[in-house]
Amino acid sequence: MFNFGIWTSEFNNFLMGFLPEWATVLVECVIIAVLVLLTYTVLALFYILYERKLCAWFQCRLGPMRVGKWGLLQVFADMFKILIKELISLKDTDRLLFKLAPYLVITSSVVMLACLPWGNGLQVINYNIGIFFILAVSSVGVLGILLAGWASNNKYTLIGAMRSGAQMISYEISLGLAIITIIVFAGTMNINELVWAQDKAWFIFRGHIPAIIAFLIYIVAATAETNRGPFDLPEAEHELTAGYHTEYSGIHFGFFYLAEYLNLFIVSGIASLMFLGGWMPLHIPGWDGFNNVMNYIPSVVWFLGKSFFVSYVIIWFKWTFPRVRIDQMLSFEWKYLMPLSLANLVLMAVFVALGWHF
Numbered sequence: 001m002f003n004f005g006i007w008t009s010e011f012n013n014f015l016m017g018f019l020p021e022w023a024t025v026l027v028e029c030v031i032i033a034v035l036v037l038l039t040y041t042v043l044a045l046f047y048i049l050y051e052r053k054l055c056a057w058f059q060c061r062l063g064p065m066r067v068g069k070w071g072l073l074q075v076f077a078d079m080f081k082i083l084i085k086e087l088i089s090l091k092d093t094d095r096l097l098f099k100l101a102p103y104l105v106i107t108s109s110v111v112m113l114a115c116l117p118w119g120n121g122l123q124v125i126n127y128n129i130g131i132f133f134i135l136a137v138s139s140v141g142v143l144g145i146l147l148a149g150w151a152s153n154n155k156y157t158l159i160g161a162m163r164s165g166a167q168m169i170s171y172e173i174s175l176g177l178a179i180i181t182i183i184v185f186a187g188t189m190n191i192n193e194l195v196w197a198q199d200k201a202w203f204i205f206r207g208h209i210p211a212i213i214a215f216l217i218y219i220v221a222a223t224a225e226t227n228r229g230p231f232d233l234p235e236a237e238h239e240l241t242a243g244y245h246t247e248y249s250g251i252h253f254g255f256f257y258l259a260e261y262l263n264l265f266i267v268s269g270i271a272s273l274m275f276l277g278g279w280m281p282l283h284i285p286g287w288d289g290f291n292n293v294m295n296y297i298p299s300v301v302w303f304l305g306k307s308f309f310v311s312y313v314i315i316w317f318k319w320t321f322p323r324v325r326i327d328q329m330l331s332f333e334w335k336y337l338m339p340l341s342l343a344n345l346v347l348m349a350v351f352v353a354l355g356w357h358f
Contacts, residue, residue: 005121160243
């Protein structure tokens with residue numbers, strides 16, 4: 001399996017050959033920032049087209065077909081339309097918080113994107129408590145949504161923001177418990193160590209019944225965490241127009257739009273990391289020939305393929321199930337999903353203590 005860390009080390013040595021250490025670090029930080037933002041933009045555009053085509057497929061339609069071959073350039077047309085739209089300044093709003101909110105949402109999303117392990121040796125941020133750091137940063141996005149709804153001075157936006165805050169804070173508990181269940185099994189919160197621990201087999205296979213239950217809980221909680229259907233109550237068009245970003249236009253609305261789709265990729269990437277091995281190929285103990293063939297597939301392809309698969313399942317939910325009521329959504333979390341998550345965490349602890357896993 002190729003290690004991309006060789007390339008990054010050689011590039012670092014190349015820069016150190018004619019630049020002082022501080023300048024080398026500065027150049028590398030600028031290059032990484034540009035690459036992260038470029039990746040963010042490309043992924044967001046891909047996911048917009050990805051969902052529109054999947055939605056059309058589910059509904060026996062073709063989806064966007066007019067701009068470019070097979071409609072592939074439609075997302076670029078939409079992007080340029082958003083960029084040239086006027087930024088409307090509203091009366092009687094808290095202008096500072098109104099303008100700050102989309103940047104908080106987008107910053108949280110970008111930082112989480114940088115934490116994901118894209119491949120063997122391709123990771124921007126790696127801490128010993130990497131998973132805890134990702135969960136902490138994800139909480140910042142809720143503040144941006146709450147600020148957007150309150151600062152807009154609009155009843156629709158305020159209700160949408162309060163719904164989103166209640167929903168994200170509630171389902172974050174089950175999502176965190178599902179992740180902690182796997183951390184108990186793995187014994188580490190370091191992202192690289194989590195991937196290498198799945199060298200023999202992915203956690204969803206090794207972790208037995210608790211890992212499968214945790215994966216299912218995570219998928220449901222992640223769907224609610226990203227405000228996706230059937231849990232898209234904060235943006236319920238028939239009730240709240242567009243929810244917390246009703247009053248936003250131009251690039252500010254674009255930030256919320258991009259962050260929503262990138263959060264879909266991020267929760268899918270975390271699911272890939274925690275349950276499906278991250279960038280680690282599919283290995284079956286004893287099948288050395290099969291494992292060697294799997295190693296020839298680049299690690300980046302493995303990570304993206306698994307993330308797109310999980311995203312497909314979440315998109316499938318949205319276009320299959322009807323939107324639930326807000327009371328049903330919160331009841332489901334506090335009465336059923338969270339107790340099940342706690343019981344599953346205890347079950348995993350018992351399995352680890354007694355060695356009842358593969």
